[in-house]
Amino acid sequence: MKAQQHTRSQRRILNLLKNLNQGISAQEIYVELRSQNQGLGLATVYRALEALKREGAVQVRMLPNGESLYSSVHExxxxxxxxxxxxxxxxxxxxxxxxxxxxxxxxxxxxxxxxxxxxxxxxxxxxxxxx
The missing domain is CATH 3.30.1490.190 (Ferric-uptake regulator, C-terminal dimerisarion domain)
Structure with missing residues (x-):
């Protein structure tokens, strides 16, 4: 598989997910990045997550209530x-x-x-x- 060139937004999200030991929602990613003064728009967060999901860099877990939790693909x-x-x-x-x-x-x-x-x-x- 060839290495992907990630946008700055994608790199920020990947770094956040790699530092967490659990899944997190897109809204929580948005809030966390804003608290770190790395503000991204919520739409940008969703677009970056979708691109990362399509290349296999993040995985998604769907909860029974329909909420999606994102995490880095490690195991x-x-x-x-x-x-x-x-x-x-x-x-x-x-x-x-x-x-x-x-x-x-x-x-x-x-x-x-x-x-x-x-x-x-x-x-x-x-x-x-x-x-």
């Missing part, structure tokens, strides 16, 4: 998310790495990242619904 992150309280539990293992390799070989498809999400009810919310 697969998989979650179980409670639909009631929103609690999200990270999974430390990935059962689909072999499938990813097979898809890459059989379809000559370059895969930048994948996500795996399970949705349901956590223990506390199950207890509330059973009462």
């Amino acid at each position: 697969d992150k998989h979650h179980m998310t409670c639909l009631e309280c929103g609690k999200s539990i990270s999974l430390n293992e990935c059962p689909v790495h072999e499938l990813e390799s097979q898809l890459h070989r059989s379809h000559q498809f370059t895969i930048f990242y994948h996500t795996l999400e399970f949705f349901g009810l956590c223990n506390q919310c199950q207890a509330v619904h059973q009462d």
Whole structure:
């Protein structure tokens, strides 16, 4: 894969995401960059994120409420998310790495990242619904 030339806006966003250990929304990126006196317009943030996503430099995780969380692509992150309280539990293992390799070989498809999400009810919310 050839190295991409990033705009100043894209570099600022990538630096922010690399320093975080969690996903962050576009609005939170906008607020954080403004607090660092690196103000970008919200539309610029969205355009930069879209370009970074298309080249595989950032990954997007969609929450059940429709919010998108952006993070740098460094490792697969998989979650179980409670639909009631929103609690999200990270999974430390990935059962689909072999499938990813097979898809890459059989379809000559370059895969930048994948996500795996399970949705349901956590223990506390199950207890509330059973009462």
